Amino acid sequence: MNRFEDELHRELEAVREAGLYRELRRLDGPQAPRIEFAGKSAINFSSNDYLGLADHPALKEAAIEAIRQFGSGSGASRLICGSLGIHHKLEEALAAFKGTPAALTFSSGYSAALGTIGALVGKDDILVIDKLVHASIVDAGRLSGAKLRVFGHNDLDDLEKILRWADARQTQASRKPRVLIVTESVFSMDGDLAPLREIVQLKDRYGAWLMLDEAHATGLFGERRRGVAEAFGVAEQIEVQMGTLGKALGSAGGYICSSRALIDLLVNRARSFIFSTAPSPAPVAAARAALEILQSNEGEQRRTLLWKRVDEVKNGIISAGWPLPVVQSAILPIIVGGETKAVAVAHDLLQNGIFIPAIRYPTVARGAARLRLTVSAAHSDADIKTLSDALSLRKKVDV
DSSP, X not given: OHHHHHHHHHHHHHHHHTTOOOOOOOBSSOSSSEEEETTEEEEEOOOXXXXXXXXXXXXXXXXXXXXXXXXXXXXXXXXXXXXXXHHHHHHHHHHHHHTOSEEEEESSHHHHHHHHHHHHOOTTSEEEEETTOOHHHHHXXXXXXXXXXXXXXXXXXXXXXXXXXXXXXXXXXXXXOOEEEEEESBOTTTOOBOOHHHHHHHHHHTTOEEEEEOTTTTTTSSTTSOXXXXXXXXXXGOSEEEEESSSTTOSOOEEEEEOHHHHHHHHHHOHHHHTSBOOOHHHHHHHHHHHHHHXXXXXXXXXXXXXXXXXXXXXXXXXXXXXXXXXXXXXXXXXXXXXXXXXXXXXXXXXXXXXXXEEOTTTSOTXXXXXXXXXXXXXXXXXXXXXXXHHHHHHHHHO
C-alpha cells in the first residue's frame, strides 16, 4: 500500500506544480445567484442554471410528488422493470417540445453522447467532430472505434476537406461507411455559436449525418425556445438532437430527440442506456415541470430577462477593462492565459464576493485558461454591479 500511495502522491504533486490541481467545493444550499460554501457567501457567476429554474417552487413540488407516487429510486434499468410512467411522460413532452417523432432520456448528457455515438458508428465508419466539442463526445468517438477526424473550430473549409476525403473512401469501400458529424450549437467554454446552416448544407451535399448538442442552447434560442437549430430554421434537417436537463431546465439528465427508428435503435444498442439504472423519479418530474414553464409566458419572460442581464454583464466586463470575445450566449469567457494566473484571479474575485472558477487544461487548451462567467435570469442589478466593481478592482492589480 505504501508504494501505491507514494505513486498517487507523486501524481498529485505533478498536477499541483502544473497549476492544474482541482478540489470539490461543498455548497451548503441550493443553486442560486448567491451560494454558501466553506463559511463564505458569494455571488454565483458559474452555474448553467440560465433561467433560474433549479430552485423553482414548481420543480421542487413536482419532484416531491414524484417521490410520493413512485418512490426515491427506479429500481432497475429501463429494459428490466425501471421504465416508469414518469419516464415515458417526460419523453413524450420532450419530443413534442423539440418537434420530433420521439425522444429518449439518459441519466446524464455524458451517457447520452456515449450511448448514441456508439450505437450509430463503429470501426468501419467515420466520425467527424469540431475541435472544441465536449469531452463526452470525444470519449464516445474513441470508444466507438470509428475513424475519428477533427476539424478546426467552426472551420467550414476544414470540415469540407474531411467530408471530401470521407466521400472518396465511400466509393472505394465494399461497404459504404457511415459519416457522422457531431458539433455543439453553443460551445460550452467559448460561448460562440456553430455555423449550423452551412454545416447542414455540407452534410447534405456529402451524404453525412449530423448530431447536434444543444445543451447550452435549449430554452434560450428560437421562437419556441427549442434551441439554435430552431432559431436558424434547420431543425428538421438534423438527424440527431441531443441536450441535457441539468442546465436551463434546472434538473438532471440527458436526452436524444430524433426519429422513432433511431430511438428504437438506441433502446436496443445504446450501452449507456441498456446497462444503467433508470433515472430517479424526482429529477424526471422536475424536468417535465421545467418544460411546462419553458413553454409558458413565464418561460419567455425569464428568457427575455436573461438576455437583458447578459448585455448588462458584458458592458460591465468591458467597462472594467477585461477583453471579451464576440459571443452570443449566456457564457462569457474572460481569457486570462496562464493556468496559475487564472487561479489567482479567481481567488481574488472570491475574496470580493464573486465566485467564478478558473477553467484550465485539459478542459481548455494549455495557455488558454479563463474565467468561464455565466449569467442567469435570477441575477439582480446589485449582483451585476458587485461583479463589475470586483472585476475593476482586480484589473488594477494587473496594471
